[in-house]
Amino acid sequence: MRIVLNVEYAGESFEGWQTQPHGRTVQDSLENALRCIADTPVPTVCAGRTDTGVHATAQVVHFDAPVERPISAWVRGVNSHLPEAVSVRWAQPVADDFHARFSATARHYRYILFNGPVRPALLHARAGWFHRPLDAQRMAEAATAILGEHDFSAFRAAGCQAHSPVRRMRHARVARSGDFVVFDFCADAFLHHMIRNLVGALVYIGKGAQPVSWMAELLAGRDRTRAAPTFSAAGLYLCGVEYPDQWSLPGQGRIICTPQLALPVSCPEPESRSAD
Template sequence: MTTFKLVLEYDGTQYAGWQRQPNAPTIQAAVEEALAAIAQTRLTIIGAGRTDAGVHAFGQVASFRTDRGLSQREWLRALNAHLPADISALSVKAVPDHFHARYSANGKLYEYHLMNRSERAPLLRERAWMLYKPLDFAAMTEAAAYLTGSHDFSSFETAPTDNENPQCRLQRADLRRQGDLIILSFYADRFLKQMVRSMVGTLVEVGQGKRTAADMRTVLAARARAAAGRTAPAHGLYLVRVDYTDGSIPSLP
């Protein structure tokens, strides 16, 4: 048996998230169906994270085991011949058997895209959260800095969840502009359920003048979801990369 690491890019618009569900299309199901068509037997994949319905990925990672004797290149070509047009396999690599897409990960990079202008952007309607009134970019940047470090992020975790450890080490929380597009980047050793979307929703309230940047300290200290802002829409979120290296902080794009 060989263990393979699979890197995927996908548009999550038409899917009910990553995890297989009985009555809805999911990314996991689509990839497993493609693998089954190639291997002529059912293969189960393990994902690095369970992205929500509508969330996109530039670099989702999954692992699977098989005794089918195809090379890495053959797996890659066959997968992309069987996957739907909104999912692409970027790489397939043989890895040691102890590799686990979820538990071997030591860092993840997410981006959230905000389109901030007075007119709607039809080409980004499923790719970014549209906000029509000007946001205070400087205040949002200042507020994001309060989030970095090791904290209890319970205020940004949505329920229900079976997670018992709310501690995360957020190493980067950066904002940058590309014209009218504001891109928020978050890098951490782990993330809680909908944590990024909850942080974004709270930062947007700072940008709208509903909170001050320093209020982020109070939100963190509260350790209660009600203390934070709304959960940002899923369609602006992208899983950019999952790291399995020595844990050093990568430079953000």
């Protein structure tokens, strides 16, 4: 039986999602816990392979259960074997042709940036930080340039293994909430470091180092070396994955934000998936 999980984790406790020989990843922790319940190795597949330090409020994972267990065993049972920084939120059986990565039609990410003169100790590893005042309106205007389908070569990591740099950005918003600047992005998929590189470029515009038009210029130039440095992973959250309605997943279409920061900024409504 194929099972789909919704997984939440604090990324500073792990060296990314993908399994590594040293075992300090989210996937390693989850598969170790699943093995305790199944009494045999259980390989997993996720919707989005997050980097070291990146958090998730709504990672989606599937696996093929090698044994029959109550659905509660894949939640409470697995959680009893997981470190405190990762938790399975729900589990549900799905048809064998469901795939956490390839069945997804969109991913939602949120970047939370604390914009104040002194770094915030209580938000260490949970929010990015920039000390100089940022103009959120300038950044919001610049972000409109990346909407639609584009070659995002200027915003991909040098080691990115994606076959194509072309992605379709459905939503890009920048909004201020007190001392926080919140960046929301939704696309069919993302390149390696793409969001952190986008945030880095927007911060350059927000601090006045570059004009609003710079975002469009970078996009057209397709040259990573001309863009801003990659921004910190600390404030980045995978907060939603969209799937066609046929899968009837819990909370489908609802974007799970970052409640621990209690930011009064609403998440974007997901687009209709019927056209996909």
